[in-house]
Amino acid sequence: MTRTEVLVVGAGPAGIAAATAAAEKGRSVIVLDDNPSAGGQIWRGATVGVPRRADTQKQRAIERLQRSGAHLLAGHCVFNADASGTLQTFGETASGSVAEEFRFQQLVLATGARERFLPFPGWTLPGVFGAGGLQALVKGGYSVAGKRVVVAGTGPLLLAVAAHLAEDGALVSSVLEQASLAQLAPFAALLWEHPAKLVQAARFRAKLWKTSYRTGCWVVEAIAATGGPRLAAVRVTDGNRTWTEPCDLLACGYHLVPNTELAALLGCKFRGSFVQVDNAQRTSLPNIFCAGEPTGIAGLDAAVVQGEIAGLACAGRSDASMQECAAAERVFASRMEKAFALRPELHSLPRPDMIVCRCEDVRYDSLRGHTGWTDAKLQTRCGMGPCQGRICGPAIEHLLGWRPVSVRQPLFPVPLDALCSHDETRKIDKLSELIEEKA
Amino acid sequence: MRETLSLTINGASRQVARGTTVAAAMLLAEQPCRISVTGEPRTALCGMGICFECRAVVNGVPHRRTCQLLCEQDMAVETNP
Numbered sequence: 001m002t003r004t005e006v007l008v009v010g011a012g013p014a015g016i017a018a019a020t021a022a023a024e025k026g027r028s029v030i031v032l033d034d035n036p037s038a039g040g041q042i043w044r045g046a047t048v049g050v051p052r053r054a055d056t057q058k059q060r061a062i063e064r065l066q067r068s069g070a071h072l073l074a075g076h077c078v079f080n081a082d083a084s085g086t087l088q089t090f091g092e093t094a095s096g097s098v099a100e101e102f103r104f105q106q107l108v109l110a111t112g113a114r115e116r117f118l119p120f121p122g123w124t125l126p127g128v129f130g131a132g133g134l135q136a137l138v139k140g141g142y143s144v145a146g147k148r149v150v151v152a153g154t155g156p157l158l159l160a161v162a163a164h165l166a167e168d169g170a171l172v173s174s175v176l177e178q179a180s181l182a183q184l185a186p187f188a189a190l191l192w193e194h195p196a197k198l199v200q201a202a203r204f205r206a207k208l209w210k211t212s213y214r215t216g217c218w219v220v221e222a223i224a225a226t227g228g229p230r231l232a233a234v235r236v237t238d239g240n241r242t243w244t245e246p247c248d249l250l251a252c253g254y255h256l257v258p259n260t261e262l263a264a265l266l267g268c269k270f271r272g273s274f275v276q277v278d279n280a281q282r283t284s285l286p287n288i289f290c291a292g293e294p295t296g297i298a299g300l301d302a303a304v305v306q307g308e309i310a311g312l313a314c315a316g317r318s319d320a321s322m323q324e325c326a327a328a329e330r331v332f333a334s335r336m337e338k339a340f341a342l343r344p345e346l347h348s349l350p351r352p353d354m355i356v357c358r359c360e361d362v363r364y365d366s367l368r369g370h371t372g373w374t375d376a377k378l379q380t381r382c383g384m385g386p387c388q389g390r391i392c393g394p395a396i397e398h399l400l401g402w403r404p405v406s407v408r409q410p411l412f413p414v415p416l417d418a419l420c421s422h423d424e425t426r427k428i429d430k431l432s433e434l435i436e437e438k439a
Numbered sequence: 440m441r442e443t444l445s446l447t448i449n450g451a452s453r454q455v456a457r458g459t460t461v462a463a464a465m466l467l468a469e470q471p472c473r474i475s476v477t478g479e480p481r482t483a484l485c486g487m488g489i490c491f492e493c494r495a496v497v498n499g500v501p502h503r504r505t506c507q508l509l510c511e512q513d514m515a516v517e518t519n520p
Contacts, residue, residue, distance in 0.1 A: 034488055034507065035487070035488065035507060036507060036509060041487055044487075046458075047456040047458035047460065048456045048457070048459050048463075066461070072491070075507075077488075092503065092508070114485060114487065114489045115485060117484070117485075124475070124479055124481065124514070126471060126481070126482045127482075128484075129482075129483070129484060130485050130486065130490075132485075132486065132487070133484055133485045133486035133487070133490075134482065134486065135486070136485075136486030136487055136506070137460070137462060137463050137466060137483055137486045137506065138463075139454055140458075140459060140460035140462065140463040140468045140486070140506065141455060141458060141459030141463040141464065141465035141467070142462075142467060143467065219517055229479065229480055259489075355477075357483070358475070358481070358490070358492060359475045359491060360476060361475050361479070378484040385491070386494065386502070387489060387490050387491045388455070388489040390489050391485070391489070391490050413491075413502070415500075415502075422507065425514075
């Protein structure tokens with residue numbers, strides 16, 4: 001069991017900023033992350049070869065984190081926590097799984113976001129990936145050189161992914177954004193007020209001079225090659241016309257949904273789908289803070305500002321200028337939400353015989369007649385597999401309007417050997433706790 | 440010069456660059472990570488440890504999330520049945 005004053009979950013931009021700020025103000029800080037290295041998703045680095053260009057913002061942030069005295073523990077997957085101040089993780093090593101327990105005074109949730117996937121016929125075929133998913137796999141050593149790729153879905157991520165894949169030698173034939181041009185225009189106009197973001201968008205577009213960027217278009221079906229379960233083409237529509245685009249890979253994601261399972265387990269209050277926080281990023285629980293995407297999908301700059309505010313708050317400090325930045329980023333976030341709102345036609349993507357829950361292979365038609373999650377889980381096993389509804393949950397919320405009902409520990413499937421690996425001190429600790437409870 | 444390491448994927452020997460994730464290595468080898476409950480071949484979807492589609496058997500241990508795991512010398516990886 002390890003004690004720390006401040007425990008940060010997630011070593012993406014928000015978590016790094018929070019940990020750095022708290023540690024620089026003299027607090028003892030541990031940052032946990034599930035991934036093999038720090039950076040989160042947006043700052044995910046290539047693990048193969050030499051990076052083409054240094055991401056200076058990321059590098060500076062990580063160097064500052066290291067200097068701050070905060071300890072980073074990668075490969076730690078949080079599966080349980082209690083607002084009274086304990087949190088449990090497991091990690092997988094070559095020799096097996098190990099569980100660990102942490103005690104904290106203050107907790108910062110910087111758990112980030114994941115892609116939203118909407119099911120469509122053929123979405124389980126090999127060759128179909130998330131948009132950020134394919135980018136992450138390429139950073140992990142998968143080669144897309146010479147492959148024909150269609151990038152589709154919605155959100156600012158599509159352009160970034162397409163640019164990255166093109167740089168890696170992929171032949172990105174088209175980027176299909178489901179939002180209409182009219183819907184996107186106010187967001188594009190707002191970029192003029194955020195010059196850094198505008199420059200970034202222009203840089204991405206410049207790398208895609210061979211690619212068509214189509215708004216108001218979406219993939220309705222992924223078609224398998226004759227003779228094998230392997231992607232050969234996608235059917236695309238603009239609502240009036242439907243056509244076929246041959247491709248080897250499809251990178252398709254519908255913007256982001258927040259990772260809020262840990263906040264829900266702890267009992268933090270929500271505002272819609274997001275964790276409710278005050279100006280100091282404090283949740284409804286006084287010793288628990290939340291920063292970045294779980295408080296509202298707002299991107300990198302907002303995550304960094306909110307992380308720093310949360311970290312300072314853990315050390316009993318605040319900074320007025322950062323509040324102004326945070327407010328500006330909130331405007332950006334609400335504009336982004338409107339720009340990439342999902343069009344109603346996407347409700348009719350699934351066919352009755354199509355799998356919606358990939359873990360348990362539950363068909364869409366088997367959900368008919370069920371009114372919500374509890375019923376559907378009991379009768380069909382939908383959302384009961386290893387991902388625990390993280391993929392089908394947001395999809396079914398979009399399709400049928402079902403909100404998640406309950407979050408229980410373990411938050412991730414934990415190998416039994418991890419639970420058996422507890423060291424003796426922990427056992428004694430637990431025992432004495434039990435004795436205290438009984439007394 | 441990039442350093443390579445060798446591992447086996449479904450019994451066949453493969454060379455990959457150091458730093459390659461097991462999920463990426465399985466894609467390069469065109470092998471599915473797992474077979475779904477109705478028998479479909481599946482490969483990684485989200486690439487960030489959320490979807491569990493990239494589960495495979497690594498050194499005899501089933502259900503390892505291969506997108507979160509880097510290849511090691513002499514690793515034995517198999518499709519999760």
